[in-house]
Each structure stands twice: as structure tokens, then as C-alpha cells.
Amino acid sequence: MKTKNILISFSILLFFFSACYYDKEDQLYPSSGICDTTTPVTYTASVVPLLQQYCYSCHGGTATSGGGIVMGTYATDKAMALNGSLYGSISHAAAYSPMPKGQNKMTDCQISKVKKWIDAGSLNN
Numbered sequence: 001m002k003t004k005n006i007l008i009s010f011s012i013l014l015f016f017f018s019a020c021y022y023d024k025e026d027q028l029y030p031s032s033g034i035c036d037t038t039t040p041v042t043y044t045a046s047v048v049p050l051l052q053q054y055c056y057s058c059h060g061g062t063a064t065s066g067g068g069i070v071m072g073t074y075a076t077d078k079a080m081a082l083n084g085s086l087y088g089s090i091s092h093a094a095a096y097s098p099m100p101k102g103q104n105k106m107t108d109c110q111i112s113k114v115k116k117w118i119d120a121g122s123l124n125n
């Protein structure tokens with residue numbers, strides 16, 4: 001009888017631990033996942049830091065691991081915004097290679113910032 005109780009307690013514990021294991025950070029700590037939608041999005045302050053973090057290591061200027069696709073200046077980044085490959089690749093659209101390659105998809109908040117910049121005309125601001 002005792003063994004059975006231990007087994008039941010263990011199962012209950014396991015249930016709670018496994019429940020925690022699958023929780024998402026942004027659901028557990030919603031305040032850390034807030035997306036700032038009020039600060040205006042600009043190329044210099046919003047887009048470049050994201051591309052620096054996720055893309056330029058392979059595609060920036062002298063990097064050689066970007067399959068020949070060069071980013072890192074306003075001209076190159078704007079061209080990719082205009083031909084659709086910037087948003088297509090980071091949003092994992094079917095027609096594009098998903099980027100950043102071999103890494104997690106950027107967060108919805110980060111992707112929405114890049115999209116805002118593109119939709120506003122990919123200005124050099």
C-alpha cells in the first residue's frame with residue numbers, strides 16, 4: 001500500500017515538473033516580453049541593431065558565410081527590403097530560405113519592427 005502511495009506522489013510531482021518544463025518564458029514572465037510599439041522605428045536605432053545581432057555575422061561586409069548575399073549598409077539592406085527577401089527570409093515565408101540560418105527565428109516583436117521600417121518606405125533614418 002505504501003509503495004502505491006509513493007508511486008502516486010511521484011507521478012503527481014512528475015506531472016508538475018513536466019508542466020513547468022514546457023512553459024514558455026514569455027508566458028511565465030509576460031512583463032519581459034512586452035513589445036514596444038510606441039517608439040518610432042528607424043533604420044539606425046531599430047533595424048541595424050537587429051541585423052547586427054542576427055545577420056551581419058554571415059552577411060556583413062567582409063563576412064564569407066552568407067552565400068554571397070551582402071548586407072550591412074543602407075544600400076544593401078534597403079535593396080533587400082525592396083525585393084521582399086528581407087521580410088520573406090525573417091518571417092520564414094515559403095519562397096525564401098529561413099533566416100537567421102541555423103538559429104531560432106527572430107521574435108514576433110523583432111520581426112514586426114523590421115516590417116514597420118519596410119512598410120514606412122525603408123527610409124535612411
Ligand code: HEC
Nearest residue numbers: 054055058065066067069085086089090096097099100101
Ligand atoms: C549562419 C550564417 C547566416 C546568418 C546568421 C544569416 N544568414 Fe542569410 N544566408 C546564409 C547563407 C549561407 C545563405 C545562402 C544559402 C541559402 O539561401 O540558404 C543565405 C541566404 C540569405 C538570403 C537569400 C535567401 C533566398 O531565399 O533568396 C537572404 C534574403 C538572407 N540570407 C537574409 C538573412 C537575414 C535577413 C539574416 C538575419 C536575420 C540572415 N540572412 C542571417 C547564411 C546566414
